[in-house]
Amino acid sequence: MTTTMAGTDAAIRSQIIDAIRSRQRFVLSSHVRPDGDAIGSQLAMAYALRALGKDVRLLNRDPAPSNLADFPGVGDIQVCDRTDDPGDAVIVMECGDIGRTGVAGLDRGYVINIDHHVGNTMYGALNWFDGSAAACAEMVWDLIVDLGVPITTAIATHIYVAIVTDTGSFHYSNISPRTFDICRQCMVAGIEPTPIARTLFDSNSLGRLKIFGAVLNDMRIDPSGRVATIVLDRALAAACHATAEDTEGLVNQPLTVKTIQAVAFFKEIGDGDWRVSLRSKGHVNVNSVAKVYGGGGHTNASGCSATGQLAALVPVFERALIEQVEQAWTASSSSTNQKG
Numbered sequence: 001m002t003t004t005m006a007g008t009d010a011a012i013r014s015q016i017i018d019a020i021r022s023r024q025r026f027v028l029s030s031h032v033r034p035d036g037d038a039i040g041s042q043l044a045m046a047y048a049l050r051a052l053g054k055d056v057r058l059l060n061r062d063p064a065p066s067n068l069a070d071f072p073g074v075g076d077i078q079v080c081d082r083t084d085d086p087g088d089a090v091i092v093m094e095c096g097d098i099g100r101t102g103v104a105g106l107d108r109g110y111v112i113n114i115d116h117h118v119g120n121t122m123y124g125a126l127n128w129f130d131g132s133a134a135a136c137a138e139m140v141w142d143l144i145v146d147l148g149v150p151i152t153t154a155i156a157t158h159i160y161v162a163i164v165t166d167t168g169s170f171h172y173s174n175i176s177p178r179t180f181d182i183c184r185q186c187m188v189a190g191i192e193p194t195p196i197a198r199t200l201f202d203s204n205s206l207g208r209l210k211i212f213g214a215v216l217n218d219m220r221i222d223p224s225g226r227v228a229t230i231v232l233d234r235a236l237a238a239a240c241h242a243t244a245e246d247t248e249g250l251v252n253q254p255l256t257v258k259t260i261q262a263v264a265f266f267k268e269i270g271d272g273d274w275r276v277s278l279r280s281k282g283h284v285n286v287n288s289v290a291k292v293y294g295g296g297g298h299t300n301a302s303g304c305s306a307t308g309q310l311a312a313l314v315p316v317f318e319r320a321l322i323e324q325v326e327q328a329w330t331a332s333s334s335s336t337n338q339k340g
Helices: 009-021 037-049 136-147 153-166 178-190 193-201 206-217 234-239 250-256 287-292 310-339
Strands: 025-029 055-060 089-091 110-115 128-131 227-232 262-270 273-280 301-307
Touching: 009 110, 009 128, 009 136, 025 037, 025 227, 037 055, 037 089, 037 136, 037 153, 055 301, 128 153, 136 153, 153 193, 193 206, 206 227, 206 234, 206 250, 227 250, 227 310, 250 273, 250 301, 262 310, 273 287, 273 310, 287 301, 287 310
Parallel strands: 025 055, 025 089, 089 110, 110 128, 227 262
Antiparallel strands: 262 273, 273 301
């Protein structure tokens, strides 16, 4: 596969538009355990391509989260771990490495890679990376506009869902005027933010409520009060009858405490095998911590895997996060003094 690198966003977008117009059969995919941005980006693109008369299949390794199930088109997503027919082109969105799709066979096709995560491996024939996008859906929006497809309510709904979820309900630092302008245009297209929010955030299971209470009750806070650590092992998850979906958003809860600046959430996958989600406020860079362990993401929201005993891992991550908090504080103080 020949990889094409473009010098500017406009140039690569033009190449992607040409590739879409000249092809008929498309496969759309995203990362394992898809979130709102993954699902929203896929479905917005699917509706746009179908409006152009294209044939579209949506393939994901894992099903959509239950709180997204009632949005239009989610039932069209096929759950599988391989495909023998990558179509005329594969569009992978919100995914830093094609292996992270969990769907074998996608790499046999003409791959178009659209992503906003730092660390993208540029695995496609065409690669569009935009680290300034608050959600991959902002990039999908630009492509849909470039393609001349009218913004229907269904397209706007998925763009809005993607942006709301990937910005942590507009909590993260990657939002921009572009973010709110796209949301404004989604409202013009007919979306209703209130029922969308109710569906996203007020459709919890009892297991979710129990797991939030149990995990937060055992939250650890470092002596400075700035870094929190929460843990969910398999025994606790089983006792609460909780699923993986029930933990969505749990990592953000400690940040509602004014003094807490960063959080590490350890979720047990297997014996000595942990998935670590990292979140922060302001300019505290948790991405730099995740990268040490082969992970990645954004400044305020990243993740990685870690292996070992929890008693040994927690202090390591805690110290790393404290270091990032102190670096952000030092940088902020220096900037304030210079302005003064």
